[in-house]
C-alpha cells in the first residue's frame with residue numbers, strides 16, 4: 001500500500017521557490033520512507049491552484065493502492081483553493097506540521113528564507129479550512145526527523161491501512177444471531193455505510209456440505225501438524241479429527257469467497273457432530289475475526305484490529321467477560337468463552353482436550369486449553385445505540401491467574417479493570433458496553449480514538 005504526500009504552496013514567490021519546495025518535499029518524503037516499512041510514501045505533487053487540489057485528491061481517492069494522504073504546507077498556501085479538493089476526499093488524512101529546516105539560521109535569515117519556510121503560517125491556513133469543512137484528520141506537529149514525529153505517523157499509517165481493510169471487509173455469518181440477545185445485534189446497513197463491512201448470511205447447511213467434502217487424507221495431514229504444535233491430552237482421536245475437518249472446511253469456504261471474519265451460533269448446528277471449537281481457535285490465531293452467537297460486529301472488529309496491529313508487538317483476540325473474583329480490592333475478571341479463545345493469548349503450551357459441553361446438545365467438542373498472558377491491554381467493543389455506533393475502550397491489566405483451575409476445561413485470561421473494579425465496571429455498564437470484546441496488547445486507546453474519529457463513531461475511553 002502507499003500514502004500520497006502532497007505539498008501546499010502558491011505562485012506568489014516565483015519559480016525558484018517552487019523548485020525549492022518540490023526538492024525539499026522529496027527529501028522529507030525520502031526520509032519518512034526510510035523510517036516506515038508498512039507503506040510506501042510517494043510524493044504526489046504540489047497544490048498551487050484549485051484545479052491541482054482537485055486532481056491530486058482524485059488521485060488519492062481512485063488509486064486502489066493508496067490508503068491515505070499526507071499534506072504539508074512548505075510556504076503559505078491560500079486555503080480556498082483546497083476546498084473543492086478536500087470536499088471529495090474519501091481517505092484518511094494526516095496533516096504533517098513540520099518544517100524543512102530544524103533550526104532558525106539567526107545570522108542568515110532574510111525575507112526570502114522566511115517566505116520559503118513558513119509552515120507555521122501556511123499550515124494554520126490549511127488546518128482552518130479542514131476544520132471548517134468538518135473533515136476528521138490527524139495533526140502531527142514536530143520536526144519530521146524526530147522519533148516521536150515518525151512514531152505518530154506510523155500509528156496513523158496502521159489505522160489508515162486498517163480502514164482500507166475495513167472498507168473491503170466481508171463477514172460470513174453461519175446462522176443468525178443468538179435468539180433474544182440484544183447487544184450482538186445491530187444495523188448492518190449502518191455498519192456498511194460507516195465502516196464498509198459487508199455482512200452476509202449463510203445457512204449452516206452450506207458449511208456442512210463443505211465439511212462433508214473434506215477427505216480423510218486432508219484430515220490426517222493437518223492432524224499430524226496440529227498434534228506436533230500442541231500437547232494431545234485425550235484418547236478421543238476421532239473427536240479431534242472432527243475439528244480438524246471443520247478447520248479445513250471453514251478455511252476453504254471463507255477463502256473461496258473473500259471472507260476474513262466469521263460468526264457461528266450454537267443454536268444453529270444442524271448436521272454438525274460438535275460445536276466449532278479448536279477449529280475456530282486456530283482460525284483466530286491465523287488472523288480471522290470471530291464473533292460467537294452471531295456477533296458480527298465483534299467479528300469484524302477483530303479482523304480490522306488484527307490488521308491494524310500487524311507488525312507490532314503484542315496480540316489481539318476475541319474475548320468475553322465471563323465471571324469475577326470479587327476479593328475486596330483485588331477484584332479480577334475471568335475472561336473466556338465456551339470454547340473459542342484464541343491461542344494468541346496463551347502463556348502455556350495449549351493442550352488439546354475433549355470434554356462434554358451442555359450447551360448446543362452435541363458430542364463433546366475438541367478445544368485448546370491454556371492459561372493467559374500478562375500485561376497492559378485494552379478491551380474494546382462496538383455497540384449500536386440506535387442513533388449511532390459507539391466504540392468503547394477500557395484499559396485493563398492482564399494478570400497471571402492466582403491459582404490453577406484444574407476443572408475448567410477452557411482457555412482463559414484474567415485481568416484487572418482500570419482505574420479500579422468499581423469505577424471501571426460502572427463506567428462500562430453506564431456506556432452500555434457489550435460482554436464480547438476484542439482484547440489487544442498491541443493496540444492502544446489512542447489507536448481506538450483515531451479509528452473512531454476517522455469513521456464517525458462515538459468514542460468512550462475508560463481508564
Ligand code: MN
Nearest residue numbers: 292293320436
Ligand atoms: Mn459469547
